[in-house]
Amino acid sequence: MGLTKTEIFTEEQNQLATMLKALAHPARVAILQSIIRANSCICGDLVDELGLAQPTISQHLRELKNAGIIQGTIEGVKVCYCIEPKAWNLLAKEMNVFFNSYQDPKGCC
Amino acid sequence: MGLTKTEIFTEEQNQLATMLKALAHPARVAILQSIIRANSCICGDLVDELGLAQPTISQHLRELKNAGIIQGTIEGVKVCYCIEPKAWNLLAKEMNVFFNSYQDPKGCC
DNA sequence: TTATTTAATCGTAATATTGCAATACGTTAT
DNA sequence: ATAACGTATTGCAATATTACGATTAAATAA
Numbered sequence: 001m002g003l004t005k006t007e008i009f010t011e012e013q014n015q016l017a018t019m020l021k022a023l024a025h026p027a028r029v030a031i032l033q034s035i036i037r038a039n040s041c042i043c044g045d046l047v048d049e050l051g052l053a054q055p056t057i058s059q060h061l062r063e064l065k066n067a068g069i070i071q072g073t074i075e076g077v078k079v080c081y082c083i084e085p086k087a088w089n090l091l092a093k094e095m096n097v098f099f100n101s102y103q104d105p106k107g108c109c
Numbered sequence: 110m111g112l113t114k115t116e117i118f119t120e121e122q123n124q125l126a127t128m129l130k131a132l133a134h135p136a137r138v139a140i141l142q143s144i145i146r147a148n149s150c151i152c153g154d155l156v157d158e159l160g161l162a163q164p165t166i167s168q169h170l171r172e173l174k175n176a177g178i179i180q181g182t183i184e185g186v187k188v189c190y191c192i193e194p195k196a197w198n199l200l201a202k203e204m205n206v207f208f209n210s211y212q213d214p215k216g217c218c
Numbered sequence: 219t220t221a222t223t224t225a226a227t228c229g230t231a232a233t234a235t236t237g238c239a240a241t242a243c244g245t246t247a248t
Numbered sequence: 249a250t251a252a253c254g255t256a257t258t259g260c261a262a263t264a265t266t267a268c269g270a271t272t273a274a275a276t277a278a
Contacts, residue, residue, distance in 0.1 A: 004235090009139055017132075151255095164257080
């Protein structure tokens with residue numbers, strides 16, 4: 001199939017999975033690290049930094065943007081991409097809750 | 110293509126992306142939440158809880174196990190799945206580092 | 219206007235993922 | 249031995265993802 005049965009899961013589970021999926025590619029991890037390091041990035045810079053073709057980078061940027069993780073501002077011929085603080089902080093918090101919901105093995109198998 | 114060019118990314122980026130991918134499905138989020146809540150789970154329990162077929166659950170469990178996030182112990186006819194503490198805590202720490210590497214917009218576009 | 223620059227979109231090929239029915243595999247019970 | 253139970257594996261269909269060449273679009277420069 002290849003089609004996730006989203007209807008059987010909670011909204012929370014689906015949202016968390018969607019956000020994680022947006023991060024779950026080395027190119028997108030690298031893009032986010034570059035944006036964070038430089039405070040903001042332009043598509044062309046990322047094409048030079050990573051070794052991927054321009055359409056590929058553009059596609060990854062769109063995915064991050066669709067997930068709400070980054071935002072793009074048109075600046076003349078260029079587009080300036082940077083982190084969307086609200087979404088980032090929300091995701092950071094949710095991930096924290098998720099990971100902290102488990103603490104150590106009090107009698108496992 | 111559908112083939113990620115892992116060779117152009119750092120080991121760290123690939124590992125983080127791989128771990129995130131293992132979590133990036135609502136069924137696997139749900140499975141982990143169930144395991145954490147119950148401390149340990151059996152495949153059949155998860156089949157009942159979530160609404161997915163047994164082979165599908167088994168497959169998701171295998172992915173989580175391959176990623177090192179959970180471990181399975183054979184207990185007679187059953188297999189007891191629980192969190193792998195080391196991998197979990199490592200991932201939690203890495204996620205923390207990743208999310209904390211960005212702090213607020215000091216002059217964005 | 220006509221280049222030039224930068225990024226998005228389209229189309230497509232290769233591969234990966236999701237889900238399940240059918241089946242196989244171990245382990246325990248009878 | 250054989251039946252029952254719980255799980256893993258296989259095989260397959262439908263869909264999604266990744267990557268890029270070719271092209272388009274939109275803004276600035278000449």
